[in-house]
Amino acid sequence: MPVRTVTIADVAKHAGVAVSTVSYVLSGKRAISATTRQRVLDSVRALGYHPNAGARALASKRAKVIALVLPLRAGMNLPVLMQFATSVVTTARQYDHDVLLMTADEGADGLHRVAASALVDGLLLMDVEIHDPRVPLLRKLAEPSVLIGFPADPEGLTCVDLDFARAGALCADHLADLGHREIALLGAPRVVYERGTGFAERTMAGFVEAARRHGLEADARPCEESFDEVHAAVKLLLDERPRLSGLVVHNEAAAGHVLGALRILGRRVPEDVSVVAICPDDIAERASPALTSVLIPAEDVGRQAVRLLMAKLEGQAVPESTLLEPRLTIRESSR
Numbered sequence: 001m002p003v004r005t006v007t008i009a010d011v012a013k014h015a016g017v018a019v020s021t022v023s024y025v026l027s028g029k030r031a032i033s034a035t036t037r038q039r040v041l042d043s044v045r046a047l048g049y050h051p052n053a054g055a056r057a058l059a060s061k062r063a064k065v066i067a068l069v070l071p072l073r074a075g076m077n078l079p080v081l082m083q084f085a086t087s088v089v090t091t092a093r094q095y096d097h098d099v100l101l102m103t104a105d106e107g108a109d110g111l112h113r114v115a116a117s118a119l120v121d122g123l124l125l126m127d128v129e130i131h132d133p134r135v136p137l138l139r140k141l142a143e144p145s146v147l148i149g150f151p152a153d154p155e156g157l158t159c160v161d162l163d164f165a166r167a168g169a170l171c172a173d174h175l176a177d178l179g180h181r182e183i184a185l186l187g188a189p190r191v192v193y194e195r196g197t198g199f200a201e202r203t204m205a206g207f208v209e210a211a212r213r214h215g216l217e218a219d220a221r222p223c224e225e226s227f228d229e230v231h232a233a234v235k236l237l238l239d240e241r242p243r244l245s246g247l248v249v250h251n252e253a254a255a256g257h258v259l260g261a262l263r264i265l266g267r268r269v270p271e272d273v274s275v276v277a278i279c280p281d282d283i284a285e286r287a288s289p290a291l292t293s294v295l296i297p298a299e300d301v302g303r304q305a306v307r308l309l310m311a312k313l314e315g316q317a318v319p320e321s322t323l324l325e326p327r328l329t330i331r332e333s334s335r
Contacts, residue, residue: 010049026040066124131151155320160308168204168206185247208220221237
């Protein structure tokens with residue numbers, strides 16, 4: 001037998017107050033005495049009442065939902081994406097918002113469909129490309145948006161991310177300071193660069209520019225994710241550059257494979273090759289040896305993105321660009 005949904009009238013009857021009083025307690029739109037407020041909240045808990053989302057949306061003209069566009073496609077590391085998503089969801093709940101997950105392959109049409117349906121109050125987008133085809137639409141939509149990443153022209157948008165150009169440079173700086181003269185970067189899978197994904201492009205550009213500034217011999221190339229592909233890439237790199245002594249890995253799925261490939265190829269870490277990764281701390285700390293790394297602060301970026309979006313929903317002015325300063329942690333893999 002179906003269970004009847006508890007209504008606001010049931011709460012009012014249980015608490016011995018008017019329906020309007022319950023509404024004021026739940027919405028906070030009018031001051032209610034502490035005793036009455038507590039009686040209403042006790043009744044809410046006792047009856048298991050949940051405000052109707054549709055009714056709340058009509059009353060507030062807000063859906064109380066934001067969309068998060070996740071890049072569930074080739075070349076993206078799922079565990080890291082889930083760190084971003086978890087941070088967005090938990091932060092959104094602090095603002096009494098739920099999160100609708102969309103996939104990046106829906107493109108501009110998907111954004112337009114969701115915005116036109118009034119399903120969401122705002123949009124968060126990840127995996128931003130240098131020449132992202134969604135950008136022109138975002139500039140036109142009435143719904144506010146925040147990009148986790150930067151297109152080539154961020155004017156009129158709100159963007160937040162780790163400063164990946166500085167992250168790449170920081171890795172090169174660290175190896176240069178240790179005295180390495182020939183270094184390389186193994187980056188994201190080739191498909192990520194073919195899409196013109198901003199974070200990958202900027203990391204590589206920052207690394208190359210810093211190596212040039214230090215007068216180092218440097219190489220930068222994509223790297224796939226399976227062990228066999230990583231082994232082949234590392235072997236080719238060492239065959240082409242036998243004096244290579246410093247290696248940066250910007251590919252979470254490949255980081256452990258790189259260490260394994262170096263062992264098989266007879267190169268000790270850090271005695272023969274120093275290795276630096278750009279990855280979450282848990283990946284760096286689990287590696288053997290533990291990896292010197294620049295943190296990808298997925299939780300911080302996710303929180304910041306939601307806060308910016310909520311501020312825009314409230315009509316507050318926010319900065320167009322927010323770049324988080326990268327942090328290098330020295331561990332056992334570099335010297």
